[in-house]
Amino acid sequence: MKQTGFLSIVFMFLCHALLAQEINTNPILSPWAEKVDKNLPLQEYPRPQMVRTNWKNLNGQWDYVILNKGQGLPTDYEGKITVPFPVESYLSGVNKAVGSQKELWYRKTIRVEKNERKGRILLHFGAVDWESEVFLNGQSIGIHTGGYDPFSYDITDYLTSSQSQELVVRVWDPSDEGPQPRGKQVNKPRGIWYTPVTGIWQTVWLESVPKSYIKNIKTTPDWERGKFQISIETSGDVNGMTFQVTAYDKGYKRGEAQGNINQNLELEVNDPIAWSLENPHLYDLEILLKNGSKVIDRVKSYGALRKISIGVDSKGMQRMQLNGVSLFQYGPLDQGWWPDGLYTAPTDEALAFDIKKTKEMGFNMIRKHVKVEPARWYYHCDKLGILVWQDMPSGDMGNVWEPKPGIYRKGMDKVRTAESETIFKNEWKAIIDANYNFPSIVVWVPFNEAWGQFKTKEITEWTKSYDPSRLVNSASGGNFQLEGTKLVGDIFDVHNYPDPVMPSPDLFGKNNILVLGEYGGLGLPVEGHTWQDKDNWGYQSFKTQEELMARYQKLIQDLNELIPLGLAAAVYTQTTDVEVEVNGLMTYDRKVVKFPADALKKLHVELYKNK
Known part of the structure; x- marks a missing residue:
C-alpha cells in the first residue's frame, strides 16, 4: 500500500467500504475450474520434501454444516463440501460466509484397512484456517490454532476394529474480528482486502508409518x-x-x-x-x-546447494548475492488468490502456472505477500528456479504511517496483548519450520507496512538467530527500528506507488540492503474478466494495453537509474488482479496476460546487467 498520497488512498478505501460485497456466488472462473473433479481434487502427493509411498488422499466430498458457536457435535449435516476448497469459495460447492459467531463442521467416513495397521496411522492437514478440533469416532484428539502451517495427529489409538471410522472436524475463524494472522482476509471485502477464507484449504491425508x-x-x-x-x-x-x-x-x-x-x-x-x-x-x-x-x-x-548473502559493491553499497555473485532481485508481489478457490488453486497445474508465467516474463523473484502457500508451490519454485521472499501473514492490525518514503521514524511498535503476541510467535515459528527446507526461499519478512507490527527488534533478531541461512526484511514498507548505525534486520525497504523510489543512500545505505518493496500497481480492467462489473481500481488506471505498456516501460527506465545508486531489489504490484483490484500482470481468471511476456523479459534483462 502507498505511503505517499495517503489521504487519497484512505478516501478510496472508505468508498469501497460503503460498497462492501457479499460472498460472490457467481465469480469469474480460471481455465482449471472445469478440470476439478469434486470427488478427487488435488491428488498430488502434498509434501514433496518428505515423501513416503504408503499414503491415502482424503480430499473430495465431505459432509458439512454451519452452526452457532459452542453447540457441540452435530447430529445432522446440511450438505456436501469439496475439500480442500474454503467454504466461501465457488469450488467448495457451498459459497457461504461463516463469521466469528458460528462454527463450520466437517464429517467424512474414512477406511483404514488391516494391512495399514502394522505400525502407526497419521492424519495430516496441510492447513486449516484458523482454529480446528479433530474428532475420531466421537473422541476429541486435538485442537490446533494457526491457518498457515501443516499439522498432524497419530490416530492409531482412536481407531475402532471396524474398517470404517468417523472423522469430524470443527473449525472456528474470526477473520478480522480476531488477533490471529489472516493476511488480506476481511469480513467485508473492499479495496486491497479480500473475501475471508474459513476451514480446510489444503490437502488432508492419511499416512502409514512404522512404530518408530x-x-x-x-x-x-x-x-x-x-x-x-x-x-x-x-x-x-x-x-x-x-x-x-x-x-x-x-x-x-x-x-x-x-x-x-x-x-x-x-x-x-x-x-x-x-x-x-x-x-x-x-x-x-x-x-x-x-x-x-x-x-x-x-x-x-x-x-539444493545455494547461498544467499550480502556483498558490498565498489561504492560501498550493500547488495544481495546468490552463490557469491551480486544479483539485482526483481519480482512481482504475489497474493496467491484465485477467483474460484480463493486461497486454494484449482489444480496443481494452476498452482504452477503463475510461477511459470512470472519466470517467462523475466522476473527472478516472487514476494509471497502475507500468505503462505502449500508445500507444492515452493517445490515448483525450487524446480523452475525462482527466488522467494516469504511474508508472515499479518494480523491484529494497527497502522502508524511514515510521512514519506525513506524517512526513518522510531518507536511505532504496536502494543499487542500477551495472547496476540503468543499466537504470532507460535505461528511464525511453525511457518519457518514447515518451509525451512525449500531452497527457493531466501528472505523472511515478519512484518508489512506496520500491520500489527510489534517488538520489531525482538522478532527480527529471533528470526535471524533461528534461521541464519537467510536474510531478514524486518519491516517491508513499515516502521523501522534503529540499532546502532543500522536498521534492525538486513534490509531497508520502502513502498511507493506508482513510481519507483529508493531509500536515501545517505540513510543507512552502507549498513543495510536498500529495497523498493512495493511499487507500480498499474491498473487495467479487462471486460469480461473482472470480479465485479464496475468500481474496479488500480493505483493508476489505463484504458488500453498500449497505454499500460508505455507507462510500465517508463517505470522500468526510472528503476534502472536507481540501481547504480544502490537499489538492490524491487517488487512490482502485482502478479494478478485480485477481486476488485485490477493492477495485475494478468487478469484474476488468468485468461488474459496484459503484457507481452517476451517484451517484459527484454525490459527486465536490462535490470540484471551489472551497473
Whole structure:
C-alpha cells in the first residue's frame, strides 16, 4: 500500500467500504475450474520434501454444516463440501460466509484397512484456517490454532476394529474480528482486502508409518563446501538406531553419510553443482532410519546447494548475492488468490502456472505477500528456479504511517496483548519450520507496512538467530527500528506507488540492503474478466494495453537509474488482479496476460546487467 498520497488512498478505501460485497456466488472462473473433479481434487502427493509411498488422499466430498458457536457435535449435516476448497469459495460447492459467531463442521467416513495397521496411522492437514478440533469416532484428539502451517495427529489409538471410522472436524475463524494472522482476509471485502477464507484449504491425508519413524528432516545447504547439514526428528523407540542419507543426481549416487539420531550429519556431494536461476539443480535425497543393517523407515526428499548473502559493491553499497555473485532481485508481489478457490488453486497445474508465467516474463523473484502457500508451490519454485521472499501473514492490525518514503521514524511498535503476541510467535515459528527446507526461499519478512507490527527488534533478531541461512526484511514498507548505525534486520525497504523510489543512500545505505518493496500497481480492467462489473481500481488506471505498456516501460527506465545508486531489489504490484483490484500482470481468471511476456523479459534483462 502507498505511503505517499495517503489521504487519497484512505478516501478510496472508505468508498469501497460503503460498497462492501457479499460472498460472490457467481465469480469469474480460471481455465482449471472445469478440470476439478469434486470427488478427487488435488491428488498430488502434498509434501514433496518428505515423501513416503504408503499414503491415502482424503480430499473430495465431505459432509458439512454451519452452526452457532459452542453447540457441540452435530447430529445432522446440511450438505456436501469439496475439500480442500474454503467454504466461501465457488469450488467448495457451498459459497457461504461463516463469521466469528458460528462454527463450520466437517464429517467424512474414512477406511483404514488391516494391512495399514502394522505400525502407526497419521492424519495430516496441510492447513486449516484458523482454529480446528479433530474428532475420531466421537473422541476429541486435538485442537490446533494457526491457518498457515501443516499439522498432524497419530490416530492409531482412536481407531475402532471396524474398517470404517468417523472423522469430524470443527473449525472456528474470526477473520478480522480476531488477533490471529489472516493476511488480506476481511469480513467485508473492499479495496486491497479480500473475501475471508474459513476451514480446510489444503490437502488432508492419511499416512502409514512404522512404530518408530522419521517425523521430520532439516536440510541446510553449505554451498561453499559442497555439503548438506542434515538432522532428523523421530518418534517412537529409536534407542540404538542410526540414520543414513544418500544424495543422488539423475539416479547416480553422489554422496552418502550416516550417524546417530541426535546429531547433525554432514553429507558431502561429489563434484557439487550449485542451484541457480539458470540451472535450478536439485539433488534427490534418501533418508533411512536403521537398526543395525535393517531399514526401519525410509523417506525421500531433495536439496539444493545455494547461498544467499550480502556483498558490498565498489561504492560501498550493500547488495544481495546468490552463490557469491551480486544479483539485482526483481519480482512481482504475489497474493496467491484465485477467483474460484480463493486461497486454494484449482489444480496443481494452476498452482504452477503463475510461477511459470512470472519466470517467462523475466522476473527472478516472487514476494509471497502475507500468505503462505502449500508445500507444492515452493517445490515448483525450487524446480523452475525462482527466488522467494516469504511474508508472515499479518494480523491484529494497527497502522502508524511514515510521512514519506525513506524517512526513518522510531518507536511505532504496536502494543499487542500477551495472547496476540503468543499466537504470532507460535505461528511464525511453525511457518519457518514447515518451509525451512525449500531452497527457493531466501528472505523472511515478519512484518508489512506496520500491520500489527510489534517488538520489531525482538522478532527480527529471533528470526535471524533461528534461521541464519537467510536474510531478514524486518519491516517491508513499515516502521523501522534503529540499532546502532543500522536498521534492525538486513534490509531497508520502502513502498511507493506508482513510481519507483529508493531509500536515501545517505540513510543507512552502507549498513543495510536498500529495497523498493512495493511499487507500480498499474491498473487495467479487462471486460469480461473482472470480479465485479464496475468500481474496479488500480493505483493508476489505463484504458488500453498500449497505454499500460508505455507507462510500465517508463517505470522500468526510472528503476534502472536507481540501481547504480544502490537499489538492490524491487517488487512490482502485482502478479494478478485480485477481486476488485485490477493492477495485475494478468487478469484474476488468468485468461488474459496484459503484457507481452517476451517484451517484459527484454525490459527486465536490462535490470540484471551489472551497473
